[in-house]
Amino acid sequence: VLLRRLADRGARLLLVLHGPAPVLTGELLPAGRAAQWLARLTDRADRLSGTERTVRDLFRRLEPRVTGLPGPPARHGDRAQLWTAQLAAELERTRAQEAPREPPQEDPPPPGSGTAAFLQMLSYAEQSVLGALLRAEDVEQRLRAALDRMLDLRGLLAAEQARLADHRRAEDTVAAGQYRRAQQLLTEGPSSLDDVERAVTAFVATVHARLDDDHGPDTGKAVGEAAGKAIGQAAGQAIGQAAGQAAGQAAGQAAGKAPREAAGGDAAAAAATGEERTP
Numbered sequence: 001v002l003l004r005r006l007a008d009r010g011a012r013l014l015l016v017l018h019g020p021a022p023v024l025t026g027e028l029l030p031a032g033r034a035a036q037w038l039a040r041l042t043d044r045a046d047r048l049s050g051t052e053r054t055v056r057d058l059f060r061r062l063e064p065r066v067t068g069l070p071g072p073p074a075r076h077g078d079r080a081q082l083w084t085a086q087l088a089a090e091l092e093r094t095r096a097q098e099a100p101r102e103p104p105q106e107d108p109p110p111p112g113s114g115t116a117a118f119l120q121m122l123s124y125a126e127q128s129v130l131g132a133l134l135r136a137e138d139v140e141q142r143l144r145a146a147l148d149r150m151l152d153l154r155g156l157l158a159a160e161q162a163r164l165a166d167h168r169r170a171e172d173t174v175a176a177g178q179y180r181r182a183q184q185l186l187t188e189g190p191s192s193l194d195d196v197e198r199a200v201t202a203f204v205a206t207v208h209a210r211l212d213d214d215h216g217p218d219t220g221k222a223v224g225e226a227a228g229k230a231i232g233q234a235a236g237q238a239i240g241q242a243a244g245q246a247a248g249q250a251a252g253q254a255a256g257k258a259p260r261e262a263a264g265g266d267a268a269a270a271a272a273t274g275e276e277r278t279p
Helices: 002-008 022-028 033-062 077-098 113-166 173-187 193-213 217-273
Strands: none
Touching: 033 077, 033 113, 077 113, 113 173, 113 193, 173 193
16 A cells, blocks of 8 residues: 555655675566666766767867866766676676576576676666766766856946947946956956956946936936926916916906996997986
């Protein structure tokens, strides 16, 4: 029950035989399993050889620029590939040795003895190759991380310098000095990536201070033009409203004054002619 529960959860059972047991090994080993293990070892040996080449290429690329890098591990790939070739020949010999023959031999080897000896050699080779592969892959990951970090810092430095130049502030004394310092660490190394990052960070902070906080000359000009336009529009609207109000008041006063003047004129004419108007 316990083994079934473990199997349902994806667990694997490792069977270890202490001491020589060729007959038992031959009985427990499924047909073709030795060839499958050899194929897996061959694949790992090829991966090891390729990973070691990649590590050497990365190290040669980074060594002139960056300090504190992990060194390439000892080269095991060529030896591992030689082992796989030897083991492939040994597997064929073992199969031929254990194949039934006619007439039967007087003293045939115990069943599975050749396979058991082959598996011991295969196990030793696999442990050695797997350990070397894991070490090489670890170094490759660390070197790739260092390369990515260096390229990111270089790209950030170039982007901020271009941004500064677009705003015509490339000649800023402080920013120019910080840029030269960061560029020197990146190109004239080897330098620590921590030192490079500090230099690039200082330059980026200066660029932001010049452009984002102080509003560079182009930004200030644009802000001034926008403000002047808004002020002009507001003044025009105010003048128009005042003129409209004045015209309205003048028209109202003139309209009220005209009836009064007309009534006064009629009264004067009546007095001159001696006529009396009745309402």
